[in-house]
Amino acid sequence: MTDETRTSALQILRTLVGSPTADFHEGQYEAISSLVDGHSRALVVQRTGWGKSAVYFVATLLLRQRGGGPTVLVSPLLALMRDQISAAERAGVRAVAINSTNAHEWGDVVAALERDEVDVLLVSPERLNNPTFREQQLPALVARMGLLVVDEAHCISDWGHDFRPDYRRLRDLIAQMPSGVPVLATTATANSRVVADIAEQLGGAEVVTIRGPLARASLRLGVLRLPDSKTRLGWLLSHLGDLPGSGIIYTLTVSAAEDTARLLRDAGHAVRAYTGQTDTGEREESEGMLKRNEVKALVATSALGMGFDKPDLGFVVHLGAPSSPVAYYQQVGRAGRATENADVLLLPGTEDRDIWQYFATASMPxxxxxxxxxxxxxxxxxxxxxxxxxxxxxxxxxxxxxxxxxxxxxxxxxxxxxxxxxxxxxxYDAERYSRIAAERVAEQQHMIEYETTTSCRMEFLQRTLDDETAAPCGRCDNCAGAWYPTAIAADAAASAASSLDRVGVAIEPRAQWPTGADRLGLPVKGRIAAAERPLEGRALARLTDLGWGGTLRELFAPGSPDAPASAALIAACVRVLAGWGWKERPAAIVTMPSRRHPQLIESVAAGLSQAGRLPHLGSLEYLKGGPEGEPGGNSAYRLAGVWGRIGVPDALADDLAGLAATKPDSPILLIDDLVDSRWTITVASRALRQSGAAGVLPFALAVVR
The missing domain is CATH 1.10.10.10 (Winged helix-like DNA-binding domain superfamily/Winged helix DNA-binding domain)
Known part of the structure; x- marks a missing residue:
C-alpha cells in the first residue's frame, strides 16, 4: 500500500471510530491492503471488538475512490444489519439493506443501485436465493460488484449448518464473480477445522488468512454450579442489581427467557424478554433500550447474538450453557468491547444436555x-x-x-x-452428517469440561478454538478466586420458588382445518364450525418451562413407567382449574384414552373429580385401532391420523344426553396427557359436541411448546 493510500485509509478509520488519534490494530492494515491493492480473498479471524467491520468499510471507500462498484455484505441477522448500517453512516459509507422487514423500500434500493448511489448493500444469505433478486438483480450486481464480504463466516462451515444452510450457497456466488474481485470473510469464532473449511469455500490456497489472539482481557469469567432452577433464579434475583452496568441474560429456550423476564420484572428489575418469537418492532425497541441503559438487562435466547454492538455492555449471564465453546465465546463476546472490565458468569443447568440433544436432532436433515x-x-x-x-x-x-x-x-x-x-x-451425505453429529458431541463435551475445569477459563476457551497464544488470564474465578457472591437471599429463594410453581398455559383452539386435508380424503375444508370446535383450554405447563416443565419432562421421557400422579401434581392441576376463569363451570369430566399413560390420566381425572365435585363420566374410545402416526407432525397428516379414530361410547353418549337436558349450557372438561399439534383434542371435542356436549374445555398436563 502506498503512503498516500495509507493516509486515506487512516483518515477513513478515524472518521469511523470518531477519534483523531486512532490507528490500525495489528492485522487491520494487512487485511485492507490485501483487498484494495492485492484484490485477494482474505479470511479475518479476530476477537469480538477488534474492528473487523472497519476493515470492510475502509476497504469499500478506498475501492470506490478507485472506481470500484458497490460492496455486497452478506449478513445473517437483522440486529447485526441495523448496527452495520449505523456504523457505515459514521464513516460516510452509504449503506442500505434488502431484507424481510423493508420490502416497501426495495424499489428505492434498486433505483439507488442503478444510480450508483450505494456503497454497501447488505443482504441475508437467503436473499441470494429469492427468485426475483436472484434472476433480476443479482446478475447485474455480480457484474459490477467491487467487494464481497461474508460476515459471521463460521456459518459457511458445518458449525452453522442448522443455523443458516444458505451460507453454503456463497461458494457458488464466488465462482460466478469476475476475476479480480476481492472477497473478505470475517468471524470471531472459528477453530482450525472451521478456518480450513471457510478457506476452502473461498478458494483454498489463494486465501490470505489473518488470525489474531482471541483472549479478551476485559472479561472476568466464572462458573457457579447450583443444584436447580430455583436456586439459579434465586441467585439472579439476589445479585442482578450488583452486576455492573447493563447486560444480557441468556437462556436456552423461549419459555425460559419469558419466565425469567417475568420473574425479574415482578421483583422490580427493568428487564425485557428478547427471543425469535418477539415481534420485530419490539426487538428493535428492546435493543435501543439496552444501548441507552434504559433496562438492566435483556433476557434473551441466541436470537440476540452475533453483531449486536453495545461497546460498554457490562455483563453476560447464562442460565444454562450453550452447546459448544464456539457458541459460548460468541455470546460472551458481546460484553466488555470498550470497557476495562465486564463480568461473565455461567450458571449451568441440569437440563442442558437434554436441550442440546433436542436441538441437535431436530435440525439434522x-x-x-x-x-x-x-x-x-x-x-x-x-x-x-x-x-x-x-x-x-x-x-x-x-x-x-x-x-x-x-x-x-x-x-x-x-x-x-x-x-x-x-x-x-x-x-444423502451420510458421512458428512455423521461427522457433524460427532463434532457436536465433542463440542458438548468441551462445554462440560469448561464448566468443570480447574485451570484458567479464558485459556481453556482459547485452546478449544485452537488459539496458539492461549495463556492464563489471571482474572477468572480459577485464576484469581471466585469474584461472584454465592449467598442467596431468603426472600429471593422464596420468590423464585413461587415463580417456578406458577401453573397454567393456554391451549388455543384450532379454528381452521389444515390446507390439503381434502387431498388426504378428509371431508373438511376452511373454518371449523364454532359448534364443533373446543373452547380455549389449559395445560399445567410447557415441557420447556423452568418450573413444572422439569417434572413433566421426566414423566414423559422415553421409557418412563406409567404411574398414578403424585399428590403435588394433582394439587397443581387443581390450581390450574381454580385460576381458569371460564365463562361456564364444567359439569363433568371425560378422559382421553391413552396407550402410554392410562394410570396417569385416570389418577388426574379422579383427583380433579374429587376436588371439583365433578362426575367422571368415563373415557372416549379408540376406533379402527386408534390414532396412527407420531404425535405432532404435519397438520394435515396428523389430522388424517386421528380422523374417524376417536369415538364416544354409547354409555357416555347417554350420559351426555342426560347432562344436556339438566345443564344445557355447561361444558365438559376433557383431560389428556400431552398436547402437541392439537388435532387429537380438536377431533375428540368435535365428537363430544356432536354427541350433545354444550362445550368442551380441554385440559392437558403438558404442551410440547
Whole structure:
C-alpha cells in the first residue's frame, strides 16, 4: 500500500471510530491492503471488538475512490444489519439493506443501485436465493460488484449448518464473480477445522488468512454450579442489581427467557424478554433500550447474538450453557468491547444436555423425509410450501430447513410460485452428517469440561478454538478466586420458588382445518364450525418451562413407567382449574384414552373429580385401532391420523344426553396427557359436541411448546 493510500485509509478509520488519534490494530492494515491493492480473498479471524467491520468499510471507500462498484455484505441477522448500517453512516459509507422487514423500500434500493448511489448493500444469505433478486438483480450486481464480504463466516462451515444452510450457497456466488474481485470473510469464532473449511469455500490456497489472539482481557469469567432452577433464579434475583452496568441474560429456550423476564420484572428489575418469537418492532425497541441503559438487562435466547454492538455492555449471564465453546465465546463476546472490565458468569443447568440433544436432532436433515420431498415435487409445475406440506408428513419449520438443504445441494430450486425438482441426482451425505453429529458431541463435551475445569477459563476457551497464544488470564474465578457472591437471599429463594410453581398455559383452539386435508380424503375444508370446535383450554405447563416443565419432562421421557400422579401434581392441576376463569363451570369430566399413560390420566381425572365435585363420566374410545402416526407432525397428516379414530361410547353418549337436558349450557372438561399439534383434542371435542356436549374445555398436563 502506498503512503498516500495509507493516509486515506487512516483518515477513513478515524472518521469511523470518531477519534483523531486512532490507528490500525495489528492485522487491520494487512487485511485492507490485501483487498484494495492485492484484490485477494482474505479470511479475518479476530476477537469480538477488534474492528473487523472497519476493515470492510475502509476497504469499500478506498475501492470506490478507485472506481470500484458497490460492496455486497452478506449478513445473517437483522440486529447485526441495523448496527452495520449505523456504523457505515459514521464513516460516510452509504449503506442500505434488502431484507424481510423493508420490502416497501426495495424499489428505492434498486433505483439507488442503478444510480450508483450505494456503497454497501447488505443482504441475508437467503436473499441470494429469492427468485426475483436472484434472476433480476443479482446478475447485474455480480457484474459490477467491487467487494464481497461474508460476515459471521463460521456459518459457511458445518458449525452453522442448522443455523443458516444458505451460507453454503456463497461458494457458488464466488465462482460466478469476475476475476479480480476481492472477497473478505470475517468471524470471531472459528477453530482450525472451521478456518480450513471457510478457506476452502473461498478458494483454498489463494486465501490470505489473518488470525489474531482471541483472549479478551476485559472479561472476568466464572462458573457457579447450583443444584436447580430455583436456586439459579434465586441467585439472579439476589445479585442482578450488583452486576455492573447493563447486560444480557441468556437462556436456552423461549419459555425460559419469558419466565425469567417475568420473574425479574415482578421483583422490580427493568428487564425485557428478547427471543425469535418477539415481534420485530419490539426487538428493535428492546435493543435501543439496552444501548441507552434504559433496562438492566435483556433476557434473551441466541436470537440476540452475533453483531449486536453495545461497546460498554457490562455483563453476560447464562442460565444454562450453550452447546459448544464456539457458541459460548460468541455470546460472551458481546460484553466488555470498550470497557476495562465486564463480568461473565455461567450458571449451568441440569437440563442442558437434554436441550442440546433436542436441538441437535431436530435440525439434522433426515434422509427419508428428504426423499419424500423429492418424490412429491415435479420438475415443471411449482409447488408452494403450504401445498407441499400437505403432500409430505413434515411440519413447516423442518420442511423449510430441508428445502433449503436440498436447494443448496442442487436437487430442488425455488422459483416464482414455489419449489420445483431440478432432476439433478441427489444422494444423502451420510458421512458428512455423521461427522457433524460427532463434532457436536465433542463440542458438548468441551462445554462440560469448561464448566468443570480447574485451570484458567479464558485459556481453556482459547485452546478449544485452537488459539496458539492461549495463556492464563489471571482474572477468572480459577485464576484469581471466585469474584461472584454465592449467598442467596431468603426472600429471593422464596420468590423464585413461587415463580417456578406458577401453573397454567393456554391451549388455543384450532379454528381452521389444515390446507390439503381434502387431498388426504378428509371431508373438511376452511373454518371449523364454532359448534364443533373446543373452547380455549389449559395445560399445567410447557415441557420447556423452568418450573413444572422439569417434572413433566421426566414423566414423559422415553421409557418412563406409567404411574398414578403424585399428590403435588394433582394439587397443581387443581390450581390450574381454580385460576381458569371460564365463562361456564364444567359439569363433568371425560378422559382421553391413552396407550402410554392410562394410570396417569385416570389418577388426574379422579383427583380433579374429587376436588371439583365433578362426575367422571368415563373415557372416549379408540376406533379402527386408534390414532396412527407420531404425535405432532404435519397438520394435515396428523389430522388424517386421528380422523374417524376417536369415538364416544354409547354409555357416555347417554350420559351426555342426560347432562344436556339438566345443564344445557355447561361444558365438559376433557383431560389428556400431552398436547402437541392439537388435532387429537380438536377431533375428540368435535365428537363430544356432536354427541350433545354444550362445550368442551380441554385440559392437558403438558404442551410440547
Amino acid at each position: 433426515d434422509q427419508a423425509r428428504a426423499e419424500r420431498i423429492l418424490s412429491a415435487l415435479e420438475r415443471e409445475r411449482p409447488t408452494s410450501t403450504p401445498a407441499l406440506e400437505a403432500l409430505v408428513d413434515i411440519r413447516r419449520t423442518p420442511l423449510e430447513l430441508l428445502l433449503k438443504v436440498l436447494d443448496v445441494d442442487g436437487a430442488v430450486r425455488r422459483v416464482q410460485g414455489g419449489w420445483v425438482a431440478t432432476g439433478e441426482p441427489w444422494t
